[in-house]
Amino acid sequence: MSIPVLKFDAVIVGAGGAGLRSAIQLSEAGLKTAVLSKVFPTRSHTVAAQGGVAASLGNSEEDHWHWHMYDTVKGSDWLGDQDAIEFMVRKANECVVELEHYGMPFDRTDDGKIYQRPFGGHMSNFGEKPVRRSCAAADRTGHAMLHAMYQRNVKANTQFFVEWMALDLIRDAEGHVVGVTAMEMETGQVVIFHTRATIFATGGAGRIYYSSTNAFINTGDGLGMAARAGIPLEDMEFWQFHPTGVAGAGVLITEGVRGEGGILRNANKERFMERYAPNAKDLASRDVVSRAMTTEINEGRGCGVNKDYVLLDITHLDPNTIMKRLPGIREIGLQFAGVDCIKEPLPVVPTCHYQMGGIPTHYSGRVVTPQNGDYNAVVPGFYAAGECACASVHGANRLGTNSLLDLLVFGKSAGDSAVEDLKAGKAHRELPKDAAEQSLARISAIDNRKGGANVHETRLAMQRTMQNHAGVFRFGDMLKSGVEKILEVEKAARELEIKDKSMAWNTARTEALEMENLIEVAKATMLSAEARKESRGAHVRDDAPDTPEFPNGRNDAEWLKHTLFNPVDNSITYKPVNMQPLTVEPIALKTRSY
Amino acid sequence: MSKRTVQFSIYRYDPDKDDAPYMQDISVELEPTDRKLLDALTKLKAKDDTLSYRRSCREGVCGSDAMNINGKNGLACLTDIDELKQPIVLRPLPGLPVIRDLIVDMTQFFKQYHSIKPYLINNDPAPERERLQSPEDREELNGLYECILCACCSTSCPSFWWNPDKFVGPAGLLAAYRFIADTRDQATNERLDNLEDPYRLFRCHTIMNCVDVCPKGLNPTKAIGKIKDMMVARAV
Numbered sequence A: 001m002s003i004p005v006l007k008f009d010a011v012i013v014g015a016g017g018a019g020l021r022s023a024i025q026l027s028e029a030g031l032k033t034a035v036l037s038k039v040f041p042t043r044s045h046t047v048a049a050q051g052g053v054a055a056s057l058g059n060s061e062e063d064h065w066h067w068h069m070y071d072t073v074k075g076s077d078w079l080g081d082q083d084a085i086e087f088m089v090r091k092a093n094e095c096v097v098e099l100e101h102y103g104m105p106f107d108r109t110d111d112g113k114i115y116q117r118p119f120g121g122h123m124s125n126f127g128e129k130p131v132r133r134s135c136a137a138a139d140r141t142g143h144a145m146l147h148a149m150y151q152r153n154v155k156a157n158t159q160f161f162v163e164w165m166a167l168d169l170i171r172d173a174e175g176h177v178v179g180v181t182a183m184e185m186e187t188g189q190v191v192i193f194h195t196r197a198t199i200f201a202t203g204g205a206g207r208i209y210y211s212s213t214n215a216f217i218n219t220g221d222g223l224g225m226a227a228r229a230g231i232p233l234e235d236m237e238f239w240q241f242h243p244t245g246v247a248g249a250g251v252l253i254t255e256g257v258r259g260e261g262g263i264l265r266n267a268n269k270e271r272f273m274e275r276y277a278p279n280a281k282d283l284a285s286r287d288v289v290s291r292a293m294t295t296e297i298n299e300g301r302g303c304g305v306n307k308d309y310v311l312l313d314i315t316h317l318d319p320n321t322i323m324k325r326l327p328g329i330r331e332i333g334l335q336f337a338g339v340d341c342i343k344e345p346l347p348v349v350p351t352c353h354y355q356m357g358g359i360p361t362h363y364s365g366r367v368v369t370p371q372n373g374d375y376n377a378v379v380p381g382f383y384a385a386g387e388c389a390c391a392s393v394h395g396a397n398r399l400g401t402n403s404l405l406d407l408l409v410f411g412k413s414a415g416d417s418a419v420e421d422l423k424a425g426k427a428h429r430e431l432p433k434d435a436a437e438q439s440l441a442r443i444s445a446i447d448n449r450k451g452g453a454n455v456h457e458t459r460l461a462m463q464r465t466m467q468n469h470a471g472v473f474r475f476g477d478m479l480k481s482g483v484e485k486i487l488e489v490e491k492a493a494r495e496l497e498i499k500d501k502s503m504a505w506n507t508a509r510t511e512a513l514e515m516e517n518l519i520e521v522a523k524a525t526m527l528s529a530e531a532r533k534e535s536r537g538a539h540v541r542d543d544a545p546d547t548p549e550f551p552n553g554r555n556d557a558e559w560l561k562h563t564l565f566n567p568v569d570n571s572i573t574y575k576p577v578n579m580q581p582l583t584v585e586p587i588a589l590k591t592r593s594y
Numbered sequence B: 001m002s003k004r005t006v007q008f009s010i011y012r013y014d015p016d017k018d019d020a021p022y023m024q025d026i027s028v029e030l031e032p033t034d035r036k037l038l039d040a041l042t043k044l045k046a047k048d049d050t051l052s053y054r055r056s057c058r059e060g061v062c063g064s065d066a067m068n069i070n071g072k073n074g075l076a077c078l079t080d081i082d083e084l085k086q087p088i089v090l091r092p093l094p095g096l097p098v099i100r101d102l103i104v105d106m107t108q109f110f111k112q113y114h115s116i117k118p119y120l121i122n123n124d125p126a127p128e129r130e131r132l133q134s135p136e137d138r139e140e141l142n143g144l145y146e147c148i149l150c151a152c153c154s155t156s157c158p159s160f161w162w163n164p165d166k167f168v169g170p171a172g173l174l175a176a177y178r179f180i181a182d183t184r185d186q187a188t189n190e191r192l193d194n195l196e197d198p199y200r201l202f203r204c205h206t207i208m209n210c211v212d213v214c215p216k217g218l219n220p221t222k223a224i225g226k227i228k229d230m231m232v233a234r235a236v
Helices: A019-026 A065-075 A081-102 A141-155 A222-230 A288-297 A319-325 A329-337 A402-423 A439-446 A454-468 A475-491 A507-531 B036-046 B107-115 B136-137 B158-162 B171-180 B188-195 B209-213 B218-233
Strands: A005-007 A010-014 A033-037 A115-126 A129-135 A159-162 A162-170 A177-184 A190-194 A197-200 A238-247 A263-265 A308-313 A346-353 A366-371 A374-384 A561-566 A571-576 B003-014 B022-030 B064-067 B072-076 B088-091 B097-099
Touching: A010 A222, A010 B171, A019 A308, A019 A402, A033 A162, A065 A081, A065 A115, A081 A141, A081 A402, A115 B136, A141 A402, A141 B097, A162 A222, A162 A402, A162 A507, A177 A197, A177 A439, A197 A402, A238 A288, A238 A329, A263 A288, A288 A308, A288 A346, A319 A329, A319 B209, A329 A346, A329 B072, A346 A454, A346 B158, A366 A475, A374 A402, A374 A571, A439 A507, A454 A475, A454 A507, A475 A507, A475 B107, A507 A561, A507 A571, A561 B088, A561 B158, A571 B072, B003 B036, B022 B036, B072 B209, B107 B171, B171 B188, B171 B218
Parallel strands: A005 A190, A010 A033, A010 A197, A033 A159, A197 A374, B003 B088
Antiparallel strands: A115 A129, A162 A177, A177 A190, A238 A346, A263 A308, A308 A346, A366 A374, A561 A571, B003 B022, B064 B072, B064 B088
């Protein structure tokens, strides 16, 4: 069977924020570039970002990149690489100003500058007090940003392959990346994109969890492709959760609800937080609240048919207070829970939000793997940026507004690095003879298998396993049994069957292929989480409690290191955290408290 | 809301095996947590994986799951299932070629969007910092920039149905005015020239279906009116 080969200088997989930012660099440099996306670019999940993008512009008060750097290192619980973090925060102003020049409709200050608002964890003067650093376009920053970047690409004549799904990374015998296989969704046609540079900007995989703020398309395709090509995945145990997302729907409900007096209740209507946090109760910190919620659900006191959520109750508040202080939340409750929170409590669960780990990269956007004693050997021809990549700037916990900054800075730097490497002028390397074989075999197996596993049920089994065993708060024994369970799910995910045999827009086939990517991420997450025997940032486990020797359960002597999960044999190795910034003194380790 | 069974009549067409489209009667049992039409479609797809439609963010910001619901265009993710008369009749967006089931070919729609040069044009050298814009000038973009390109409006517009190749349509014209209204954009005259045509702009007969169906509450007709006013103003 002969597969068409399309030759490009570069292919970018994904047209969300990171992909579109990379594409601008390549198109404006005049390189022949293909951008592949499962969805029309403005439908990518960057569109759902709300609060803003961090940059120390200082438009409303004094600010400095060094303060932003300190906050980001501290927010990462010291797991972020300090060279990458310095690189990111120092590029922030330039990248945000560029967006404004592209036409992004930022809100404005009275003197016409970009409007900035305060955000969690962003402080002035090395942690002293909140600072206005988040550059915002109302509460639609991601939408405004994504559209502005798409528009800039239209201007630059970027060549898009819209509604194409990348299937597998093509590496040659020496490990160089020489392109990807991809499928046109409308026709089912598989094509090889033969390139000199391949940039992954495929976003996160929040859909491995049952309750997620993420879009349906966030299935970790880039991580799945990297894993199948033998690239290790870094720090996959670190996922950002929010305690209160609408059960089932996953839409976020602000902490401000509890600030106004909201109370969490279990199936017995009990105000359970009194048992876990007698003083702060419902206003305890996120990890404490999420741990308590998870415990209630695990012990059978959850609500609903599956006993898998708790209730956020504000029915005792004055309706006028709700209408005045929480009108947006009332709207979300009506829209996505069918509940008027004035009269009925809202069903909530800790909700998966963001993947801190990913494909290991240098801050230049080049993908790196351990090789011959070098922890960070470049994989030639391969780049990654945005949520699918791990530079690592977010470490064990990301600060709000740093995700949009990440995709701008590293999207741009991955694009710049690719341009630099391409201008060095190497020709296309030869395609391996079996370049498309893996993809064709996967598709053929899915299309022809009889008596295999149902995609929907397998996905649900994975999501419930991840939610129950590797959620906001983690338990040593639950992680252990979670590993067994997810390996069981993996078996099913390798034996998927679909009924739809059509070549025309076969979404069943797409979902099966996505499931094969999701399971790689789920497995990496569960095994990496089980292996890390400390609490740090978003990874909090009961057998690594807060003690005088290990404040917050963090154990720097043993665990100040990045996890590298090797998908080939499910083994785990570690690599040091880079504590050495580019130009300033290292931000020294200390106990994290706000 | 309790468990309940909901009846559907859904437009089905698979070019690989069907000679012609047909309406399929199908029902699905919903959980109490299923609120939106998209939740029901997800359940239906779990039963029958051949049912094809686009979807992504499921919260009304990506614009993927636009379809014709009981005769009116809307987003499946923002439509309450229990407020719909049964059987719920689902058809692809009208006026665009159907690829399969509820999936339409949006090439023509995006071609019109691209035809208005949907990007900021400012040929001055880029300053080191942001270009200044007063809060009042920025306010002019509200109600324009929020468009999610779902195509509910253009595919509910009879003028677009008759001339999708010539009439820009409400979504494209809303985008055109978004740049005309932006104080940072320097191409107003060029943009008006681009629309000075019996079809591109003037096929809008203020039927206002676009306003009626926009899931984001935007008003393309008003934007089109402003472009027409500017045409008249520069003619005199």
